[in-house]
Amino acid sequence: MYISSSPHIRKDWNVKKIMYGVVIALMPAFIGSIYFFGWRAAYLTFLSVVTAVLTEYLFQKITKRKITAFDGSAIITGILLAFNIPVKSPWWLPVVGSFFAILVAKQFFGGLGYNIFNPALAGRAFVMASWPQIMTGRWSAPLHGSISGIDGITSATPLNLLKLHATDPAVLSRINSPEMLKNLFIGNVGGCIGETSALLLLIGAIFLFVMRYADWRISVGYIGTVFVVAWIFYLTGLTPAGPLFHILSGGVFLGGLFMATDMVTSPVTPAGRWIFGIAGGLICMLIRVWGGYPEGVSYSILFMNMFVPLLDRVRPKYLGEVKK
Amino acid sequence: MFKTFFEGIVKNNPVLVLAIGLCPTLAVSTSAFNALGMGAAVIFVLTFSNLIVSSFRKVIPDSLRIPIFIIVISTFVTIVDYVMKAYLPGLSKNLGVFVPLIVVNCIILGRAEGFAYKNPVGKAILDGLGSGIGFTLAIFIMGTIREILGQGTWMSIPGGFEGFKVLGQGFLNYPVLFMILPPGGFLVIAFLMGGMRYFEARRSA
Numbered sequence: 001m002y003i004s005s006s007p008h009i010r011k012d013w014n015v016k017k018i019m020y021g022v023v024i025a026l027m028p029a030f031i032g033s034i035y036f037f038g039w040r041a042a043y044l045t046f047l048s049v050v051t052a053v054l055t056e057y058l059f060q061k062i063t064k065r066k067i068t069a070f071d072g073s074a075i076i077t078g079i080l081l082a083f084n085i086p087v088k089s090p091w092w093l094p095v096v097g098s099f100f101a102i103l104v105a106k107q108f109f110g111g112l113g114y115n116i117f118n119p120a121l122a123g124r125a126f127v128m129a130s131w132p133q134i135m136t137g138r139w140s141a142p143l144h145g146s147i148s149g150i151d152g153i154t155s156a157t158p159l160n161l162l163k164l165h166a167t168d169p170a171v172l173s174r175i176n177s178p179e180m181l182k183n184l185f186i187g188n189v190g191g192c193i194g195e196t197s198a199l200l201l202l203i204g205a206i207f208l209f210v211m212r213y214a215d216w217r218i219s220v221g222y223i224g225t226v227f228v229v230a231w232i233f234y235l236t237g238l239t240p241a242g243p244l245f246h247i248l249s250g251g252v253f254l255g256g257l258f259m260a261t262d263m264v265t266s267p268v269t270p271a272g273r274w275i276f277g278i279a280g281g282l283i284c285m286l287i288r289v290w291g292g293y294p295e296g297v298s299y300s301i302l303f304m305n306m307f308v309p310l311l312d313r314v315r316p317k318y319l320g321e322v323k324k
Numbered sequence: 325m326f327k328t329f330f331e332g333i334v335k336n337n338p339v340l341v342l343a344i345g346l347c348p349t350l351a352v353s354t355s356a357f358n359a360l361g362m363g364a365a366v367i368f369v370l371t372f373s374n375l376i377v378s379s380f381r382k383v384i385p386d387s388l389r390i391p392i393f394i395i396v397i398s399t400f401v402t403i404v405d406y407v408m409k410a411y412l413p414g415l416s417k418n419l420g421v422f423v424p425l426i427v428v429n430c431i432i433l434g435r436a437e438g439f440a441y442k443n444p445v446g447k448a449i450l451d452g453l454g455s456g457i458g459f460t461l462a463i464f465i466m467g468t469i470r471e472i473l474g475q476g477t478w479m480s481i482p483g484g485f486e487g488f489k490v491l492g493q494g495f496l497n498y499p500v501l502f503m504i505l506p507p508g509g510f511l512v513i514a515f516l517m518g519g520m521r522y523f524e525a526r527r528s529a
Contacts (some may be wrong), residue, residue, distance in 0.1 A: 096489065098390070104511070126502055129502040130500045130501045
């Protein structure tokens with residue numbers, strides 16, 4: 001008989017399998033982005049992915065490290081970065097963003113597993129700080145709808161509508177309308193390439209949760225907190241939009257389902273993950289209501305990324321631990 | 325003798341090796357001209373404060389040395405501040421509070437305490453010049469990188485010369501704003517420090 005020490009339950013998990021699982025989970029939203037924004041969405045995503053993989057490959061080649069550029073993690077970074085930019089961006093925007101994400105936010109920190117910040121979000125923060133006019137001023141309507149999600153209002157995305165035109169009665173009366181919420185849920189509104197469709201992102205994420213490639217606790221904590229806080233703010237009159245509007249608009253689903261759950265940059269314990277998700281959702285709502293930006297998802301997750309080493313100390317009691 | 329001078333420039337570069345005086349380095353290195361102005365101010369203050377501290381080192385009581393250093397340093401900072409305000413008002417406006425803050429710049433206090441207080445006048449002057457030039461080089465390189473990437477120009481002077489357009493018009497329309505924002509400063513200094521250590525390690529290996 002062969003006897004080995006624990007752990008006795010094994011899974012045939014490896015980095016490649018998990019990473020390509022996430023890539024598959026992102027596919028519904030990717031196909032949706034082509035449907036909503038046309039082939040340019042695919043073109044920008046392709047450029048972003050190629051740059052991410054190439055940057056990782058060249059860095060590892062030049063510094064004579066083990067080549068892990070094809071394990072899928074760079075592909076995810078590339079896709080997520082492209083999902084975070086508007087479709088009218090010039091071609092070099094995803095290229096520069098991906099390059100920064102992989103080189104500075106990932107490889108300089110030691111590569112996969114050592115990066116503090118989610119590379120795609122760091123890349124987004126970089127392009128956001130560098131070219132705000134492109135990132136926030138060039139929205140385009142989906143091919144079969146309007147930018148705002150409401151007929152007749154074509155000036156702004158739902159979140160910009162909330163930030164800039166929240167006192168306009170024409171907007172107020174329709175911001176929580178079923179028409180608006182339906183368009184937000186399906187993704188038929190203006191926004192970044194991959195963030196608009198809550199439905200398609202959810203389909204991918206459920207696959208991840210079933211395969212246990214991502215922890216539902218973070219997502220439920222994040223999106224649930226946005227919902228609850230938005231509800232409280234709505235009832236107290238701090239925001240004219242209801243909780244459903246808040247969770248479906250902007251990048252809450254993309255961030256809460258795919259970026260906050262990144263295995264490297266989220267805590268390892270269940271308790272830590274709850275805190276991570278809930279605090280992230282809270283920060284997102286604070287930015288949305290009182291911050292200068294209409295959207296706070298990316299900064300809230302980057303902010304919580306910094307606390308991961310601290311949250312990893314929130315752990316269950318060891319078996320047999322003696323109280324000092 | 326000249327070892328003291330060159331040590332401050334490369335081996336003990338205050339910014340890139342000792343990592344002191346980072347506050348003005350990060351704050352005013354948004355353009356090459358600002359950086360140069362800041363560097364010149366620091367060279368002046370550092371050299372003369374080292375000179376005075378070193379010449380009076382035998383009469384300065386140990387228990388009161390820090391306040392005395394500060395008084396000496398702030399005297400020269402005041403001179404720089406007023407001269408700059410009178411003759412280079414644009415630069416003075418750009419550097420803002422960071423000129424008076426040279427008083428508490430740890431490079432200057434550090435050299436006074438660590439070197440000038442213990443060494444003869446000639447050496448102290450050379451040390452002041454060397455460290456000052458080391459600081460100026462570091463901040464000028466940072467200013468150059470940040471201005472070229474973040475603005476597309478080089479050596480632009482507020483209210484005067486609009487700078488060499490190094491990277492062409494297409495770039496000027498979409499400069500990497502990130503570089504002249506605070507995080508860009510941290511990024512560039514991290515690259516420079518990393519590069520410095522890399523070459524140091526290679527040379528000694």
